[in-house]
Amino acid sequence: MYGLVDCNNFYASCERIFNPKLNKKPVIVLSNNDGCVIARSNESKRIGIKMGVPAFKIKSIIKKFNVRVFSTNFALYGDISQRVMAIISDIIPLIEIYSIDEAFLDLSEFKSEELLNIAKNIRCEVLKCTGIPVSIGIAKTKTLCKVANHIAKNKSKNGVFLINDINYNQSLENISVEKIWGVGFKTHLFLKKYGIITARQLKDCNLKWIRSNLSVTGERMVKELCGISCNEINNTSITKKSICTSRTFGKMITSYADLESSIAMYTTRCAEKLRYQSCSAKIAHIFITTNPFRKDLKQNIIYKTIQFPVETNDTGEILNYILRTLKKVYQKGYCYKKAGVILSGIIPTNHVQCNIFDKKNRKKSKIILDTVDSINKKMGRDFVRHAVQGYNNTLKLKQQSLSPCYTTRWGDLLKIYI
DNA sequence: TCTGGGGTCCTAGGACCC
DNA sequence: TCTGGGGTCCTAGGACCC
Structure with a gap:
C-alpha cells in the first residue's frame, strides 16, 4: 500500500503560520512580479477565484471580499x-x-x-x-x-x-x-x-x-x-536532468546591456544549482521572448543552443560561451519581456571526460568556485559576482506584498510583545 | 498598466551504421 | 517491372506534473 501526504493550499497555509489573523479569511499568493494567482485558501476558492488568473483581472473581487494578497516567498x-x-x-x-x-x-x-x-x-x-x-x-x-x-x-x-x-x-x-x-x-x-x-x-x-x-x-x-502498481516509490535520484532559470521582467527591456546582465544572472543561478548537485553540463540553451499579450508590438522569439567542448559547472566559463552567443543572436528594436537559461546534458562532475585540447586549468578554477560559493553562502547571494551581472535595480522583481522570511532570516524573526 | 517558474517522460522522424 | 533488413542514437516537440 502507498500513501500520499498533500499540504492543503500550501503557500496560503504557510502565510498563515506566523499571521493567525489570516485564519478564516480569503488568502491568495501571486506568482513572480505579482502576476497570477498560484495559491488560494479555501475561502478564496469559495468566492470564485480561479487558479492561474492574472491578479489585475480580479481587482474588484479582491477589494469586495478584502482578500489578503501575498507575493511569493519561496524562502x-x-x-x-x-x-x-x-x-x-x-x-x-x-x-x-x-x-x-x-x-x-x-x-x-x-x-x-x-x-x-x-x-x-x-x-x-x-x-x-x-x-x-x-x-x-x-x-x-x-x-x-x-x-x-x-x-x-x-x-x-x-x-x-x-x-x-x-x-x-x-x-x-x-x-x-x-x-x-x-x-x-x-x-x-x-x-x-x-x-x-x-x-x-x-x-x-x-x-x-x-x-x-x-x-x-x-x-x-x-x-x-485498476490497482496494478506501475510507479514505485523513488527516493534515490535527486540529480536533475535539466536546470532552468528564467524570469519575466517587471518592465520590458530594450537595451542589450540589461539583457546581458539578466542572462548573466540566470547563468550564475544555473551554475550554482549545477555545482550544488555535484554535476556538470554539456549544453546550454538561452531564450529571449517579447510579450505575447501585447498584440500591438512586434513579436520575436530567440532560442539558441550552445554545446561546450567539455562538460563544466564553471560560472565564468559558461558565461563566456553564453554571452558570446547572446551578442551574435541579439536583435535590436524589440521590447523583450522574458528571458532564461537552461542547462542540459548533465552528468556527475567526476564522470567528466577531458578533452585532449582543453587548455583550461580546471583544478585551479574549482578552488576559485568553491571559495566563491562558500563566501556567498556566508555573506549572502551574489556577494561576490561577475561584473557583467551588474547591480541593475530595474531588473528587480515586483513584489509588493512580500511577507517576512520568518524562519530563514535573523532580521525577520517574529517579535512578540507581552 | 498588469498575464509565473521549473521540471519529467514519451514519440516520431532524421541521420547514421552494418 | 523489380530496389532489404535490422539496428542505434539524437532531437524537437508534445503532453503532463507541481
Missing part, C-alpha cells in the same frame, strides 16, 4: 516544506518527496488495520509541529492515492481516506476523469469525445485501445487505476 515555503518532510520521515522510513508540498509514502511494512491511525498520527504531528494542515490518501497505487487524497480533502472525511475493496468502485465513480493524475487538457478532450467521463469508465477501458491512443503513459495510468 519561507521551501523551509516549511523541509520541516514537514522531516516530520513525515520520522514516522515513515521510506518516502518520496514528490513536490514542495507532496510526499508519497511506502506503507508496505504496515498492517492494513494500522493504516488509518498512522495517517491520522502524521496529520496531527505535522499540524502540531509546523501549523500546516495536510490531507492523506491511502491506496494500492500512487494514482489511486491521488484519488484518495482528493476525497480526503472533503470536509466530512477529516483529511484522511483509504480506498479499499468495498469503496473502490464508488470512489472512482464519483470522480471525473480530468481529476486523474496524468489526464491533462488534451487527454481530457480525447476521452470526452468517446464519452469517458468518470474515473470508473476510464478504469474499465480496453488497455490495448488506451495504449494505441494514449501511449505507454496512458496505459500505465489505467493499470494504476
